[in-house]
Amino acid sequence: MPMPTYKLLINGKTYPVEADPKMPLLWAIRELAGLTGTKYGCGIAQCGACTVHLNGNPIRSCSIPASAVAGQPITTIEGISPDNSHPVQKAWIAEQVPQCGYCQSGQIMSAVALLKRNPHPTDKDIDLAMQGNVCRCGTYLRIRKAIKSAAQQTTNTLSTIH
């Protein structure tokens, strides 16, 4: 039985993948497109390690079939910026957020999406946007600080431009 072929549009690049229609996007990204920055944590949308953007919105890639998002723009951690130049990545480094680092791709994807729709999140906004992302190392306080400093950074950049 031949597998159907899909075109996945990840980080602006097209990946033709041949896969079982039920295969979650997570495995297509990791195993077929070979982008391993997106992580498997739970497989049931409870931990956020697999968070990617679909049309700019954060989704749990472990719980959506790859076939359902064929042709739609997907962004993974590799598409945020390879050289760590995104304000959220910079803030993550400045605040020394990661410990083991395994969950941090997902944390960053959630944070980037939050700041895009809400450039000045309150603590409550951060709680709501980030509580789907689990970190066993317990880096939460630094995540909160980094989001706030990235928000500040973005504001400063904007005020310099205008």
Added chain:
Amino acid sequence: MSIRQQSRRGFIRQSGLTGIALTIGAYFPVLGKGTVEIIHTATADSLGINLLAWISIDQSGKVTILNHRSEMGQGSYQVVPQMIAEELEVNLDQVNIQFAPGDQKKYGSQITGGSSTVRGSYKHLLRIGATAREMLIGAAIQQWNVPREECYAENGQVIHRPSGKKLSYGDLVQEAAKATPPKDIPLKARKDYKLVGKSLQRQDTPLKTNGTAIFGLDKKLPGMLYAVVERNPRFIGKVKSFDDAATKAVPGVRQVFKIQRAVFANLQEGVAVVADSLWAALQGRKVLKVEWDDEGFEHLDTDQLFARMREDLNKPGLSDRTAGNFEGAFQTADKKVEAVYELPYESHASMEPLNCIAHVRDNSIEIWGPIQGPDWIQADLSERMGVPMENVSVNMTFLGGGFGRKAFTDYPHEAALISKQIKAPVQVVWTREDDTTQGPFRPGAVYGCKGGLGKNGNIVAFQTRTATQNMNHQSAGVNHNSYNADTLDGLLKPYFESIPNYSFADIPTVSPIPVMWWRSVYASTNGFAYESFMDELAHAAGKDPLDFRRAHLGEDRYQALIDRLEAISGWKSRSKNEGWGVAITECFNSLVGEIVKVSHKPDGKIKIDKVIALMDCGWYVNPDIIRAQVEGSIVMALGAAIKHETHFKDGKAVEKNFDTYNMPRINDIPEIEVHIMDNDEKAGGVGEPGLPPLSPALCNAIFDLTGKRIRKLPFNLDEV
């Protein structure tokens, strides 16, 4: 500094070992003696000497340090080079760090456990750096024909002070490499440190913010197949039969067979599904039918297990830790206090589930994975698989968390057996459910505490009986009648001096549930009992909890900790509407005091406002990494106090994934403030000691606010 993860062969090639380089390492000339000697690695190889760690400086001046400890978030990747570079007088950007492959002969113990990375090795890491620096200076003074006193090293150069002449390390390695490493080079005084003691940014951070860090699950070998394993949910039962017809019909599935893995003395069984892709293996396993033979052992429920432990508290238990006459002193005490504390079984729940790549050939084994104890795995696989040690290479990737679970040898063993069977490299992937339900778990524990107070309010009699599984009892051929002294971990040592009559005993719980180290090991449960009970005794004595501890902890180091804790928290000026609790524990040679503040929300429920932690780990390298580790320990402890536990029903773990094993999340976390003591004590552990004091400090704070004593974890904060 740059970071690379690679194979042993790649390391040798790129570290310049085949070219001209100064390559030296440290070893213990006399086993058990504290002083290391430094020799050339070539000499070590020819003499068959086990090196603890080594560095190489090549002709370009590049320094390569082999990190012999795994990196699971605790920062060994940063602090090991930070220490060596300090004495070597190079900048961290001249340093290249690589994971050492598992090799007991070469590196000695590599187990990253017991918070040992710094405390176990800092003196020889400093000494390697200092010795290499002196050899390079030696080469320079020979060339210039000047006295040693006129020269110093800085930024990877030797400088002649009077003339200002300079030679770079790279230009000196050829000569330096010919010299014999000098002995007894004095180490720098703390005041002269340039790197040690500074919060330098971790060099692995950028790899973890752009998705390029390679964890076990990200590693691939050419021609690698994938396997998942259906393991017995009751741990020690056997495979009776299995039906793989549907599994084999899944496209991509190649083989299905029975497999074992050694969990201590038990060979636990499962059925492996091997496929071309992970997805195919997972799909194949879904339709696999396995029938288990679970006769001949208990199928326990949590309630039965804890009833047994509570019952066991009536037994005298095993003991060799007594002083005076506990019974007599307790009977005649002015006041008597008794309490029983309970803590549950826990899963480690690292964010990266277990996984391992194995490639077994005729007489060799290659392992890749997230591994805390590469040398232990090398020895274990060599013995179990009958392959010589030198033919077993264990390669570490980054670890997506470990917390004790990834120090264990079972998952590489299983991967090696699967690879041997299929004659190909294979990655064995554990699903979250596998990881959460298979253990080995942090053992649950029940503590029976009795304390008697004298007329002055001091403790005159103290007894604790601990009912918990003894982790050592799972191995073959161990004595089951010896006292488990680890049940004392967490308790501050001066109590043994100040309490005249005490008796500590343990009653080893018998159960088929596999158990294993969990961050801070026995102290993770002991600390709750000991430090909750100290608070109960302080309250019974009518004393302030900090003053009560002060009266019992006579040594200067402990008094200094209490004084500082009092000062940084504003203990004496606390407001009436808050509940404050304190707890102080000791593990892996570090003392940690924590103060938790709680208050009522408008709806009457309790909220945690703040945790103030004070870490005394003696000599230390990187304060920001210490703060991060203490923050993380507090979050993990908070999870175990108010969020999650593993139950058993009919012999199987109930919680399978994060929908029921409730991890602490960002909205659960209070403000945390971490302080570090500065003193001249030896380096203690950093990664674990921050965990034990949190739960007792929290429950003591709740008592302070509400008068309600919590003696069983976890509890629901909303229902107090």
